[in-house]
Amino acid sequence: MNDTFYFFSGQDINFLKSELLLVVAWLIAFCGLLLPKKNIFLFVSSFCSIAILANLMLLIFSLGKIEPDTTTFFWNDLFYQNRFTNYLKILISVCALFSIWIQNSYNKKNSKTVSEWFVILLGGILSAQFLLISATIFGIYVSLELLSICGYLLVAFYDKEIKNKKNSVNQKGKLIASSFNYLVFGAVSSACLLYGFSWWYGISGSFSIPVIFDFVSSNSFIESNQTTFLIGFLLIGIGFLFKLAAVPLHFWISEVYKNTSSGTVFFLATIPKIAVTGILFFILNHSIHLPSNLQEIVFSVLSILGVLSALFGGFLAIQQTNFKCFFAYSGVSQIGFLMLLLVYNFQNSIISTNGILIFWIFYVLSNAIIWKFGAELDKDNADLSIKDLKNLSFISKIILSLASLSLAGLPPLGGFLVKMIVLFVAYQNYNFHSENSIYLFSLIGIGIATLIGFFYYLKIPYYLFLKPSVGTQAMARNRFSKLTLCCSILLILINIVLTIYGIRFL
Template identity: 30%
Template sequence: MHDLIPFIPGNVSHVLESIPFFLPEIYLTVLFVLVLVTDLLFGRTSEKLCRIVACAGILLVIPRDFQQIKLLFESGQVNGRFLFNEMLLLNRVAINFKFIIDALAFILLLYFEWDNRLKAHRKGLSDLYTIVIGSVLGLHLMTMAVNLLSIYLAVEMVSIASYLMVAYRTENAFSNEAGLKYVLFGAAASAIMLYGISLLYGFTGSLGLFSGNLLPGLMQANPVAVSLALGLVLIGIGFKLSFVPVHFWVPDVYEGASTPITAWLSTLPKIAAFALLINFLRPFVYFVKWTAFDFKLVLSVIGIITMIAGNFAAVLQRNVKRMLAYSSIGHTGFALMAIVTYNTSGISALTFYLAVYALANIGALALATYFANVLEADDMKSYKGLGLKYPAASICFVIVLISLTGLPVTAGFTGKVLVFSAVYGVYQHDHNIWMLLLMITGALTTVVSLFYYIKIPLNLFLKRTEIVKNTLNKSQNIVVFGIIISVLVVLLGIWPDTLFKIF
């Protein structure tokens, strides 16, 4: 104990110096407490107030994200700054991902109340808003974590919030089943990841990715054992990314959860997990002597299999949410193409692609909510003949699906072009066969995706039904929401520099 006393002043000083670079997370912590206290003080009548506080708080956090760029420049650490004794790394990539997460979180906070089935929850949505803010804080930490301990804590923080969100609609048996499956699979993935972390620590006596003896120590250990440990950690990260072979939970959980929760799970945790994967890979990629585990080969194989499995499985689906679940798996595989390049253009392409994918995916699920609200339509056959009766929602649905497919002139097309360009640039440089296979698979699965995305417009506009149910709810908020997202998707496809320059 006495041996540690001389180090205390230096550690305290480093913590205090880190606080100005940690303001968005401090704001989120205060916001979490505010929403929680608001719920406790006002009880069942607090739902709208909690929603207002949560949305206003997120809007205050977003400027703090951009302020961090200025702080990095002023401190002369443009390439990044370690925080809290190298537990976190704040750099431009992390800031970009945090901005996307916060912007999408604000959009989703607006969307939650518009789902009739979720809104009908007997306890209201006040608790849900508290959970969401706690999850956003965990997502921020995931984007910056560069210590094996901080990585595990951040992932667990997001996981616990996700478990609660999936099982929030407890009166539904299928939701209960989905929540239980998610908890069991998530606990198994966390245990596997923690075992991998313990092996890495056992080999090296270090937890820091950029400090200590981690990489030199791993170079001295048995390559097979090191590969096993790194593979176990990748499984934990892959559970959040939902790539093959840790994707099996996705269809049931996405279908069983409330649609806004599905929109959350399919976008924000996935975006943060990609940021975490970038941080995890960085020391191994730039350590020239590293030969024990070929991340490029492993992630290329996973990306190819994930694209094939996700897209071909989606073709067989009839339920809209289940189809979009398998679609999200396919998009994960495509995004891994950009990760494998691991250069500036690849990371920028990945950031843009994830942002526009998330926007379009939220739009698609919001419009699925619209048809569930007005006609209780959950599968594609239920959409027959609705295109002319609900033209605004149907046209918006088609636009966001075009973007998810990656067709001109939408943002999805631009995102895929940027990813292909980054991969092709690497292929031109080293003629790696895996880069070529990734591009071929990406192109073929993009064509396959057209076969399942087109089923919705086909049923909306080209098929007829004699039985038309009475409208249960007009849900005009979702129509306006869908129109705004559709316009953004088209505008970002025509003028991608508006968003791409930010990244």
């Protein structure tokens, strides 16, 4: 770590060029809200899309300048950079473009999505990128709070078509209630996170994550402070698990997903979780230097929570008939698999590091199709049922079924590769630590969760092709535009090609 303090340098600008681009773009987009009403929506939505695309290109071209397996700290060690975080930034920009694509389903006849939605989305991307590169507890907390505020606002900004609905009063009440609950519980989780960071600062006297873990791992660290460190870890875990919607902090996800637009749902399901994944990866990688007893406690608890998320998310999804609630709880189950990849990475399982990226790539590809379909079908906001999908066109049924079965893990789709990696990493760690029953529990639990996933994801093709349409409202067959179908088919083909290519390395 560098002990010399300086304000700013040309190297810092080079490392932060993506974030600086987003700052300038956000300021221009914000000023665009002052334009005449007729021009605001077109300018703001187009400019934000172009800015995100430019940021994506910049991040891709920057990859070649980052040395593999090297982490560089800069600006007085406030931030860091490596290839893994750059890959996650690329994924975040891709997810933002998908969010705009999905949200545009609400803008066919007239501009129903408020222009502020796009400005807030751009602010969310900026906050997520700063969270990914923050190396101090101060930077992590501020970035995560800004990202959370963007999420709260996006949930509240649905669209203008609510005013024209017969049940607009009831709908607005549900939207306000879900937004308020999300805000309150999010504030509580943020308070726990801040309190946990204060415990870490109290025992180490430093804001830097590497310095904190070096101090805890040093011989001068008193054993009586281990309880203090674990309490801090517990409180910090509450904050992060809420953002990931992992068990037991998943209770908010159903109502929030059910009462907001699909573009916002896709944002909540991907961008904050990708950013939290990156910072958890950074923290857990430094945890390998902890004393063995602290390591065992931390990673055992996280392993158990990962398995419980995978299992309980699946059991809750089985009971759902509402389209949004079904995929909300299935997302809880998917996060359980991700947590195991994060936890087992500390055992030097190189495949689990790449597995985190593979997980997010296929998760994003599948969910982009699912929530795009949900956006075009969901004209009543919260009333779309899985049973109402019966009368879709044949092509639409095939695409939606393949996207769902990819999450289930059916070969040759991307979920199969993800499930194989998780099972392989769990088995690998069980072989290394066969005396520890936690690893056996994780291996068995994740295997059961995989089987449960097959069961509940098969509900989608079952209702689409086999279940008789009794008492369901008829739906026009050619409901989706040709562009939506073509883009969805392309995403499915990318899914299959990447899976076949990735299987070669297993």
